[in-house]
Amino acid sequence: MIHPLKPKELHGSLVNLRAVLETDSEQLFDSYFQSPEVARFLSRAPHGSVSQTQAVLQKWCEWGTRVNKSNFGWVISDAKSDCPVGVLYLMHDGVAAEVHYGIGVPFWNQGYASEAVEMATNWLLSHDAVQSVWTAVDTENIKTRRVLEKAGFEHDGVLANWAILPAFSEKTARDAIRYRRLRS
């Protein structure tokens, strides 16, 4: 049996990682989920309604119903105002944790993703069961490659034909780069 990870609030100087609040859906729909710019390198299309965002956040980020499972998400919020600025989701298979994350467009290039990814990764690797943290990134997603490199991740090979991205083509799967940080 996979030993479950218990969600925990994490606090940084720029961002906090916390459970979802009812008031987050509208703000995250506006800044993040409905944006074609955000969805460019993601395997989903932009959301069409706040209720779609609400359903996704409930599925990913509600800790109450997830404490005995190994997958959960945090809302990334501004450390000063607690305004929701993005999301970070993880899947844990007992040894390796896979992370996915994003930040709303008005909040880009302020260091939010870098701090959130580093904080979540440090926390994950503080568990004895977790030996590595990894993610797959589209080869052209330069910004997120920079975020991962700053958080101590290393290039760990190319995943050929990894994902179909609706922004490019519904038919052709694109290559991704696997990034991984090992327990030191």
Ligand SMILES: CC(C)(COP(=O)(O)OP(=O)(O)OC[C@H]1O[C@@H](n2cnc3c(N)ncnc32)[C@H](O)[C@@H]1OP(=O)(O)O)[C@@H](O)C(=O)NCCC(=O)NCCS
């Ligand atoms: C990728 C993403 C998470 C970055 O979030 P962010 O909060 O803007 O990231 P940060 O501010 O922490 O860091 C961005 C870094 O990229 C750099 N950067 C920005 N544009 C760049 C470009 N065109 N080329 C190279 N580097 C670039 C910034 O300078 C910064 O590095 P620095 O701190 O060394 O200067 C955000 O753009 C996003 O949500 N994109 C859409 C969803 C997505 O692609 N998620 C990742 C899926 S794996």
